[in-house]
Amino acid sequence: MRLLLADDHDLVRETLAAFLLAEGFDEVRCVATLPEALQALSDGPRYDLVLLDYTMPGMNGLEGLSRALAAGQGVPVAIITGTAQRDLAKAALEAGAAGFVPKTLASRAMIAAVQLMASGDVFAPISLLMEEPEMALTLQSLTRRETDVLRGICQGKSNKEIARDLDLQEVTVKLHVKTLSRKLGAKNRTHAAMIARDAGLT
Structure with missing residues (x-):
């Protein structure tokens, strides 16, 4: 799996790239500006996912996302940012981003998010897409057993x-996993665990 990581902060870029490579990704190409990212997309090879820092040089807000999507010709492009804002997350997803990833995510959650987006799904922390009352209602919709199973998944x-x-x-647990995932809007077990952790359940 090939990733293109564009971030103008050397430490963030190098740390994230090293962790992704250690987790088994085949290649992580690093660049520091949007023009460099666009050049990398045009030069090839084809990437499985592009991660763009929202505030790096050349981005000009979500305009940079649109340019990267056009240059990638179908390659999923996600926004990574140190500023977790609900309105920005929604705007990025509406503009076609494969995800909106706060840099404050725990390392394991970051890896899971990257894997999710590279597989064709869309990621954003549930806390950025739902108001607190909505989130509370969603968690309350889980039965006691579903909550117990979800805690196990998180572990x-x-x-x-x-x-x-x-x-x-075991067949009962499988059924609980299926129903709780549907209630949470989770694509799979990993996604369900990410939602639970983000919502403070664990």
Whole structure:
């Protein structure tokens, strides 16, 4: 899997790139400006995901996102930023971003978000897309058992381990995973765990 990372902060860029490579990504090409990112997209090879720093030189707000989307010809492009603003997140997603990723995300959550976006899904922290009352209602819609299963997922446990801990059949746990994921709007187990952590459930 090839990634293009564009960020003008050397430490952020190098740290994130090193972590992504350590997690098994095949290539992470780093650049520091939007013009460099556009050049990399035109030169090839084709990338699986582009990560653009919202405030780096040349971006001019979401105009840089539009230019990168055009240059990438179908390659998903996500915004990374140190400023987590709900309005900006929604505007970026509406403009076609594959995701809106705060740099404050924990490293594991960052990796999960990158994997999610590279696979064709869209990512943004639930706290940026939902008002607090909405988030509370969503979490309250989970049954006690669904919440217990979700906590197990967040701890990295398998369905079999969760079933043993809760004294349930594994097939029952699978059903709970399916229903809680639907309620949370989660694409998969990893996404459900990310939503739960972002909402402060764990």
